Amino acid sequence: MSLDELLQQAMRVHDRYDRLNMQERGRVWTREEFMLGFVGDVGDLAKLVMAEEGAREVPGGRAELEHELADCLWSVLVLAHRYDVDLEAAFRRTMAELDAAISSRLPNSEEPT
Numbered sequence: 817m818s819l820d821e822l823l824q825q826a827m828r829v830h831d832r833y834d835r836l837n838m839q840e841r842g843r844v845w846t847r848e849e850f851m852l853g854f855v856g857d858v859g860d861l862a863k864l865v866m867a868e869e870g871a872r873e874v875p876g877g878r879a880e881l882e883h884e885l886a887d888c889l890w891s892v893l894v895l896a897h898r899y900d901v902d903l904e905a906a907f908r909r910t911m912a913e914l915d916a917a918i919s920s921r922l923p924n925s926e927e928p929t
Contacts, residue, residue, distance in 0.1 A: 819904050826893040847898050854891035860884050 817825075834844040845853070864881040867874035874880065896903040 822889075823893050823897060823903070826890045827897055829890065830894045830897075847895070850891070850898070851895065854888065854895065857884060857887050857891060861888055 837844050861881075861884040863872065863874050864876070864884050866872045868878070868881055876883075893903065895901075896906075
């Protein structure tokens with residue numbers, strides 16, 4: 817599945833949440849509220865990673881870790897869309913910048929495999 821296909825699916829689910837929130841609460845989440853929801857998901861993800869590493873007990877195991885990673889990806893895709901960010905271009909640009917910065921600090925003999 818391409819990034820564009822992931823984004824389309826993420827926005828379909830987001831739009832359904834908006835419809836549900838409008839029906840049940842008479843309003844949709846603002847971008848700020850959506851971001852706060854994402855922060856909560858990242859906190860949940862942190863606990864699940866700790867559980868995966870044996871540092872704590874969290875019910876759900878690996879399936880919950882996979883779910884939360886996908887949930888966080890969904891949030892990133894929606895936030896990028898709602899802030900009109902071309903995520904693919906931003907990702908490529910950022911990875912090139914990071915690669916150059918890291919490569920400049922490594923000895924020339926160390927090439928990626």
